[in-house]
Amino acid sequence: MDQPIVIVNDVRKRYRRVEALRGVSMQVDEGEIFGLIGPDGAGKTSLLRILATLLLADGGTATVDGLDVRRDYRRIRQRIGYMPGRFSLYQDLTVQENLEFFATTFNTTIEHNRHLIDDIYQHIERFKRRRAGKLSGGMKQKLALCCALIHAPRVLLLDEPTTGVDPVSRKEFWEMLFKLRDRHGISILVSTPYMDEAMKCDRIALTQDGRFLTINTPQAITSSYAKSLWSVRSDRMHALLDDLRQWPGADTVFSFGETYHVTIKNGHDSEQLRSHIAHRGHNDIHIERIDASIEDAFMALGDNNTANVTL
Amino acid sequence: MNDNIVIRVEGLTKQFGNFVAVNHISFDVSQGEIFGFLGANGAGKTTAMRMLCGLSVPTSGHATVAGYDVERQPELVKRNIGYMSQKFALYDDLTVTENLRLFGGIYRMSRRDIKLKTRQLLTELNLTNERNAMVRSLPLGWKQKLAFSLAIFHEPKIVFLDEPTGGVDPITRRQFWEMIYRAADRGITVFVTTHYMDEAEYCDRVSIMVDGHIKALDTPAMLKQMFNAPTMYDVFLALARQATRG
Structure with a gap:
């Protein structure tokens, strides 16, 4: 089997008194959708930012496509597509200008990698002259995904792409991810607070309070309840x-x-x-x-001491 | 006329240029009801809610909230409602009691009331030991519960909750809904938006907006029967798929 595309080994991160990551380890296999499932404050964003080479871990090691996040950060940036939780495109550039900007930044053109984004771009193409700031939530999300894909990355790092998104748009978004995995072999590490989305992943880590409660296929997790x-x-x-x-x-x-x-x-x-x-x-x-759902499993595995405050 | 109606909406419309964000919506909400206000992104929920809170003037139509006209008496509307959203609820760099004092002051509660209710609320939430802690330092689950308590601190007739449980862990999310039940049992009307379809089941009635219109409004049980759907998720999918904008 190929080497895992992402390897995380005992990674720690602390912000003053808050321990965001308490020594987590996991691997993402080539061509799989791996989900980090957990509430806000679980450490999902910190881990994604460490892998995106935007944040340094305090301890542990991590590699992306065989490259070390600390030493080889420049080369890693060519190979990942990162979508942060907050909409981070240029609001006063148009849809097309944003896409051109990101393509140019990575020394490529929209045409060169058009095949990767076609399915997604067709939903927003009719708005290509509209400023990104004027798009609806669902459209912004599709544009952000296009911009993360335009340099043909090997792996996508998606930080809560569906938060605040309605169930219909969420369903569409997951169908796009399936296509990227199945047709283009792109590996995807995605975080979400929506427990029902766990079932759409090949494997998941249930995440709470800087720890992984368990890592497995969603089916294995629910059946071991x-x-x-x-x-x-x-x-x-x-x-x-x-x-x-x-x-x-x-x-x-x-x-x-x-x-x-x-x-x-x-x-x-x-x-x-x-x-x-x-x-x-x-x-x-x-x-x-x-039978248990992922949410049942999460509640059974989670540390309820912090959540179970008497009302 | 039913005296128990606390939100009355008739033909409420909001237009931005050629774009009709909210298109002639009408409904009533009764006292103590938990009313779920659902819709896809871009369906017009936020615009409708802003009008009901007296923050945006309708292009046409009428709405009264807590007995006051949203267009002519927006300040009286604001004084009689509570509001909480995921984006804004508490001041992070004030302590727990400072937040309570600030909100109590804004809503013109007497000092005595603020003091009394603060003690009561801290006991209820088990936050007495944290009363002088910065809100920023509290776990998210506590913050959400505190934010809800704060939204109803001045005993409003109606509380508007805009996606109050986003990003919250599953246990806290359920505890949060139990707080909503208790508020409703005390007679506070709850007007809530959510993207969690299991939460739609917890509402007494649910409306679903599509492209500026209210396409369905009934109890969850009736909606499921009408759409021959096993869950509210399926009802939502069936309706929202008709949307052309968003």
């Missing part, structure tokens, strides 16, 4: 939340769309659960054993 997980509904959902929490057999109770996800402690079972809530006057009770 060890607790007994149940979906529960009734006719009085507001009251049900408190009633479930008061049942001694309930380990955790979390809302999940139109149902609650309940984990049941050892020595208790769902029939006891049913009779407990029936006694509390609930009707139309639905209790069903379910």
